[in-house]
Amino acid sequence: MPMLIGVPREVKEDENRVGLTPSGVESLTASGHSVLVETQAAAGIGFPDASYREAGAEIVSSPEEVYARAEMIIKVKEPLPVEYSLLRPGQILFTYFHFAASDSLTKACLESKALCIAYETVETADGQLPLLAPMSEVAGRMAVQEGAKYLERAMGGRGILLGGVPGVAPAKVVILGGGQVGTEAAKIASGMGAQVTIFDISLPRLRYLDDVMPKNVQTLYSTSAAIREKAMEADLLIGAVLLKGAKAPTLVPRSVIAQMKPGAVVVDVAVDQGGCIETTHPTTHKDPTYFVDGVLHYGVANMPGAVPYTSTFALTNATLPYALSLARKGWKKALTDDPSLLRGLNIANGKVTFDALAEQYGLPYHAPESLLA
Numbered sequence: 466m467p468m469l470i471g472v473p474r475e476v477k478e479d480e481n482r483v484g485l486t487p488s489g490v491e492s493l494t495a496s497g498h499s500v501l502v503e504t505q506a507a508a509g510i511g512f513p514d515a516s517y518r519e520a521g522a523e524i525v526s527s528p529e530e531v532y533a534r535a536e537m538i539i540k541v542k543e544p545l546p547v548e549y550s551l552l553r554p555g556q557i558l559f560t561y562f563h564f565a566a567s568d569s570l571t572k573a574c575l576e577s578k579a580l581c582i583a584y585e586t587v588e589t590a591d592g593q594l595p596l597l598a599p600m601s602e603v604a605g606r607m608a609v610q611e612g613a614k615y616l617e618r619a620m621g622g623r624g625i626l627l628g629g630v631p632g633v634a635p636a637k638v639v640i641l642g643g644g645q646v647g648t649e650a651a652k653i654a655s656g657m658g659a660q661v662t663i664f665d666i667s668l669p670r671l672r673y674l675d676d677v678m679p680k681n682v683q684t685l686y687s688t689s690a691a692i693r694e695k696a697m698e699a700d701l702l703i704g705a706v707l708l709k710g711a712k713a714p715t716l717v718p719r720s721v722i723a724q725m726k727p728g729a730v731v732v733d734v735a736v737d738q739g740g741c742i743e744t745t746h747p748t749t750h751k752d753p754t755y756f757v758d759g760v761l762h763y764g765v766a767n768m769p770g771a772v773p774y775t776s777t778f779a780l781t782n783a784t785l786p787y788a789l790s791l792a793r794k795g796w797k798k799a800l801t802d803d804p805s806l807l808r809g810l811n812i813a814n815g816k817v818t819f820d821a822l823a824e825q826y827g828l829p830y831h832a833p834e835s836l837l838a
Contacts, residue, residue: 467497468792471535473528474506477542479750481509481773482780484539484560487520489781489788494521498792503531510774532556539788541780542767543570552577554814557796559788561585561600563737564811564822565712571812571826578815580796584784586709586819587809594709595805596787598645599779603769605649605705608732609638611763612701613657615730615754621761623728625700628658635659639695641687641716641741642705643670646734650703655682662695692716697724704733704741711821712739719743719757727759737766801837810836 470493472484483506485493490500500522504514514524525531532538532551540560544552546569552558554577562583564571574581584596594601609627616636618624629635638654640647643665654661655678663678664687665671671684678684685691696702696717702725706713713735722731722744733745740746744757747766754763769776787806790799800807811819816831823830 466795467499468795469499469501469534469536470788470792471501471531471538472503472506472522473531473538473540473548474503475541476528476545476547477767477770480542480767480770482541482770482777483507483510483512483773484541484781485785485788486777486781487512487516487522489785490517490522491520492785492789493792496789496793499523501525501531501535503528507777510777537788537791539784541777543567544573546573549573549577552579554578555580557582557791559584559784559791562811564819565825566737566739568826571817571822574812575815575817579812580810580814581812582791582796582806582809583811583819584809586811587787587805588709589805594645596780596783596809597707599783600769600776601645601707602649603772603776603779604734605646606653607768607771608646608650608703608705608734609653609657609659609701611753611765611768612638612703612730612732615732615761615763616700616728618728621728621754621756622730623700623726627654627701635681636700637698638662638701638703639692639699640664640703640705641692642707642735643667643674643684644705644707646707647703647705648674650705650734651678651682654701655679659701664692664695687716689716693721696721697726699725700729702729702731702742704731704735704745706735706741707738709821712825713741715741715743717742717744722760723758725758725760728761730761730763732763734768736764740764797837800833807833807837 502522537557613627616622640663661682735741748764817823818833
């Protein structure tokens with residue numbers, strides 16, 4: 466059966482990404498499905514409504530119409546409070562949710578009885594997160610780009626060039642987490658000539674990083690004492706910790722921040738999952754930074770939104786095969802046939818179907834397989 470798919474315009478502040486590119490829409494319509502796109506949904510990446518119309522989409526004037534008509538909503542960021550009342554029972558929502566950072570969003574999605582498939586918890590058999598990976602790549606690279614910018618004195622930083630120059634030592638960059646974000650950050654920081662330290666709790670991961678990274682990257686096993694020591698030396702501290710679908714652990718308390726160098730910069734990429742540095746909180750692209758104890762904090766929760774063209778294409782490349790499967794088979798068969806997609810089901814029919822989420826909020830857990838019969 467063909468499916469009617471909706472692509473609303475993102476309402477999060479300074480969020481210019483869109484759930485599907487025109488080429489993604491064309492793939493869906495060529496497969497016999499119908500697509501509704503809210504007017505001006507892709508204005509932030511330079512695609513006019515006409516480009517979606519040419520791809521076979523119907524352009525509609527309001528988010529209310531998109532949500533009221535579509536069987537599946539494909540977007541980028543989690544629904545915001547202004548969208549909660551638009552969610553419908555049985556409607557598929559395919560987007561980033563980061564439920565661990567918002568009990569109000571969790572409650573709203575439970576009450577809606579919608580089917581919430583979270584990009585960030587779709588997981589392959591080998592532990593990879595294919596729909597989180599492209600934005601992690603962008604965010605990891607941007608963390609260093611933004612950190613280097615805010616280290617400039619005019620931006621409030623220490624006035625240090627990340628890579629130094631001959632005769633002058635480079636900046637010290639400390640990265641908490643050796644996953645996708647941390648790896649990308651280390652690549653960029655080391656390529657710019659910084660002295661980089663990357664922490665992780667997985668010895669196999671540290672061995673891998675030690676093999677592939679250049680000699681200006683040091684790997685360290687993550688302990689409170691080691692993090693404290695290196696944080697106090699850092700010019701740029703990057704939080705890159707991920708617990709799949711769960712709140713990030715606090716690795717750097719305020720007492721350590723207070724001992725960091727004045728004008729040092731903190732970029733906490735984990736802020737959309739609660740942050741791994743005690744003093745971070747979400748900020749926006751328009752007002753991205755603030756000081757705590759003389760340390761400059763950058764806490765933008767949708768960092769890839771600053772480069773929406775790159776990010777939208779990277780995201781659609783990853784999500785489109787899953788969207789085509791959901792549209793072609795319906796959610797039950799698509800999830801039955803693909804265990805990785807099944808792992809993305811966080812909430813369905815008013816029930817929590819992701820174990821870490823249930824544990825965090827003390828809610829009953831329902832195995833997602835139990836809803837597929």
